[in-house]
Amino acid sequence: MSAQPVDSTRTRRAWITAAIATVAIVTAAVVIARRKRTTLRLATGVRDGTFFALGHALARAIHAGAPEVRIDVTSTGGSVENLAMLKEGRAELAFASSAVPAVDGVSIVCPLGDEVAHLIVRKSLQIRSASELAGKSVSVGPERSGTRFAALSVLAHFGIGDGGIRALALSPNAAKSAFDRGEVDAVFLLTPLRDPIVEALLAGGDAELLSLGAPDEVGSALDGICASAPSFQRAVIPVLAYGTTPTRPIGTVKGTTYLLARNTLSDALVAKVTEALFRDKVGLARVDASLSRMSEQFDRGSVTYPLHVGADQYFRRDAPSFIERYSDPISLAMSLLAVLWSAMNALRSARQRARLHRLDDVHRECAELEQRSRDARTREHRRAVYEDSDALRTRVFDQLVAGNFVADDAFRVLVLRLDALIARNDDVPGMALAPVPLPPEDQEVKDSSRDC
Numbered sequence: 001m002s003a004q005p006v007d008s009t010r011t012r013r014a015w016i017t018a019a020i021a022t023v024a025i026v027t028a029a030v031v032i033a034r035r036k037r038t039t040l041r042l043a044t045g046v047r048d049g050t051f052f053a054l055g056h057a058l059a060r061a062i063h064a065g066a067p068e069v070r071i072d073v074t075s076t077g078g079s080v081e082n083l084a085m086l087k088e089g090r091a092e093l094a095f096a097s098s099a100v101p102a103v104d105g106v107s108i109v110c111p112l113g114d115e116v117a118h119l120i121v122r123k124s125l126q127i128r129s130a131s132e133l134a135g136k137s138v139s140v141g142p143e144r145s146g147t148r149f150a151a152l153s154v155l156a157h158f159g160i161g162d163g164g165i166r167a168l169a170l171s172p173n174a175a176k177s178a179f180d181r182g183e184v185d186a187v188f189l190l191t192p193l194r195d196p197i198v199e200a201l202l203a204g205g206d207a208e209l210l211s212l213g214a215p216d217e218v219g220s221a222l223d224g225i226c227a228s229a230p231s232f233q234r235a236v237i238p239v240l241a242y243g244t245t246p247t248r249p250i251g252t253v254k255g256t257t258y259l260l261a262r263n264t265l266s267d268a269l270v271a272k273v274t275e276a277l278f279r280d281k282v283g284l285a286r287v288d289a290s291l292s293r294m295s296e297q298f299d300r301g302s303v304t305y306p307l308h309v310g311a312d313q314y315f316r317r318d319a320p321s322f323i324e325r326y327s328d329p330i331s332l333a334m335s336l337l338a339v340l341w342s343a344m345n346a347l348r349s350a351r352q353r354a355r356l357h358r359l360d361d362v363h364r365e366c367a368e369l370e371q372r373s374r375d376a377r378t379r380e381h382r383r384a385v386y387e388d389s390d391a392l393r394t395r396v397f398d399q400l401v402a403g404n405f406v407a408d409d410a411f412r413v414l415v416l417r418l419d420a421l422i423a424r425n426d427d428v429p430g431m432a433l434a435p436v437p438l439p440p441e442d443q444e445v446k447d448s449s450r451d452c
Contacts (some may be wrong), residue, residue, distance in 0.1 A: 038269060039070045043082040043094035046142055047075045048173040050191070050288050051095045057287045058259075061280035066272045078145025083260075092265050093273065097146030097190060098231040098304050099153070099255040107308035109259040109274055111298050113290040116235050116254045117150060118198050119210045120179070121186040130212060130221075131158040136185040137166040139175035150255065151188035153229045154212065157221065172197045180204060190255065192290030199242045208245065209237060215251035225253050231304055261308050270310025358399065359410055365392055366417055373425055386425035393418040 042059065045051035052075055059071035074091065076082055082094035087103045097115060121127045125136070133155065140155075141147030148169065152162060170178060176197055178184040189198055201207045213221030215236045222234045235254035239246060259277065261270050277284070278296065285292040296315050300307060307315075369389050376382040396414065399405045 037068050037070060039072055040093055040265075040269065040273075041072045041074055041085075041091040043074050043076045043085045043091040045076060045078050045082075045095065045145070046171040048171050050195075054284065054287050054291075055095070057280075057284050058277065061283060062273055062276040065276045065279060069269065069272060076144075077142045078147060080146065080149060081144040084144075086260060086262055089262070092262050094260050096258050096260050097150065097255050098258065099150040099190065099229065100146045100231075102304045105263050106260050106305055107263050107311075108303055108305045109261050109270060109308055109311045110277055110294065110296075111303060112257040112259055113192055113288075113293055114235070114254045115146075115190045115257050116193055116237065117154060117212065117232075117252045118189045118191060118195070118237070119154075119186060119212065119252070120189070120198065120201050120207050121210045122179075123206050123208050125185060127186070127210060129158070130155060130210060131160065133158075133186055134160050134164045135166075137168060137183070139168045139170040139178065139184050139187045140165075141169065141175075141188065141190070142171055143169045146255075147188065147190040150190045150229075150232075153232075154188070154225055154253070157225045157228050176201055179207065186210070192288065193237065193241055194289065202242045202245050209242075209250045211249075211251045212253065213251040215249050220251065222251050222253060229253075231255055256303070258303070258305065260305065261310075263308070265308070265310070267308075267310035267313060270308045271314045274311045274314040355405060358404060359414060362392065362396055362414060363417075366414070366421065369421055373421060376425070382425045386422060389418060389421045389425065393422065 042055050044055035052073070055071075055073040059073050062069055062071050071093075074085075076085065079096040079100045082091065082096050083100060083103045083106070085091040086094050086106050093109070095112070099115075119130065121133070127133065127136075138151070138155075140151035148167075152167075155161075155165065168175070168178070168184060170184075172189060172191070175184060175187045175189070179187055179201060187201060189195065191198060202209070212225065213223075215222070215234070226232045226234060232253040232255055235252050237246060237250035237252055239249060259273075261273070278294075281291065281294060284294075366389075369385055369392070372388075373382065373385045376385060393415070396405065396418065400407060400411070405411050
């Protein structure tokens with residue numbers, strides 16, 4: 001009867017222990033996850049501009065593909081401020097225009113697309129050249145924006161300095177409202193073609209696009225603008241690009257919008273950002289239609305910044321390896337090496353055979369001298385064998401020096417044979433082969449008389 005309360009107490013303790021352990025594990029996992037989460041600050045543009053909305057779309061795309069990466073979207077004045085934030089470490093990513101001078105410590109993640117200079121003027125003013133904007137009120141974009149920098153660069157080419165116009169620092173939407181109210185004579189916008197704000201301005205009736213130079217004329221004002229600002233290129237706003245307008249080609253200039261990153265940002269993070277950019281290309285194009293033309297295949301020599309290593313790793317993800325890329329030359333080189341190796345082996349074998357032939361010739365001469373030594377009956381005969389053997393030995397060593405012989409075991413055997421032959425015929429005691437005793441002198445006499 002007393003055992004049941006004890007069992008229930010133990011069961012409760014086990015459940016409590018398990019619950020505490022589970023809570024500890026979950027807490028530890030949350031802490032670790034928070035520690036691994038990385039926050040990147042993205043500098044975009046004004047709140048009513050395209051880049052601010054694009055920044056939020058990019059943040060969602062990156063978080064969907066890499067939940068551990070969080071993008072903090074920051075509203076800014078534009079490209080000039082964005083580049084300053086990157087340089088000072090107040091942002092890790094930023095949108096910027098190529099129209100703004102480059103800064104150090106920054107690399108490209110990807111070019112996002114072209115941005116075309118649109119200069120919209122009031123029809124009633126009958127302005128036919130940008131130089132006629134002197135003294136007029138012109139919206140040139142927010143302070144520290146790429147649009148403002150581009151506008152002032154273009155107007156400076158026409159002799160209109162910063163004080164030559166009433167420059168208004170308005171966002172695109174604010175500029176449209178001011179133009180509709182008659183408070184602005186012209187609006188300068190640096191946007192992709194078919195921009196909705198440009199389209200809305202032109203649809204008002206009292207607005208038209210002003211050409212910055214003859215689009216088909218070499219040496220026109222367009223070339224001068226590009227010479228003053230090398231980041232610009234000649235461009236044309238085609239006929240009927242905005243509904244019923246323009247009715248003729250409009251000469252203008254264009255730059256490029258970049259997504260930039262600090263050089264210190266890790267390669268792995270930049271690779272993830274680049275992957276998310278292209279994975280959600282369709283979704284991003286809904287925010288900015290020009291992004292539908294965004295491509296991994298771009299001219300790296302035409303951009304004003306170096307490519308970030310992490311982005312380059314993503315772009316080269318499907319590139320063939322070194323061996324795959326150069327398989328044919330490698331195969332040819334290996335074949336040539338095999339042929340060369342075979343030729344060297346054949347040459348080595350031929351030289352070895354020639355050396356063995358020479359050794360055989362010397363052994364034959366040595367055998368003949370040994371036979372003469374055995375047949376010698378007088379000291380004069382033995383002396384002749386000695387001299388011939390010594391001469392053969394000298395000749396053998398000369399051949400060794402000349403490279404015709406190798407000092408291997410076969411050569412040493414030959415030398416020992418010659419040394420023994422020389423010693424045998426020189427009456428030198430203690431050699432491997434003792435001298436052959438001559439016959440007694442009376443025997444020599446008998447032999448000689450018998451010969452007679």
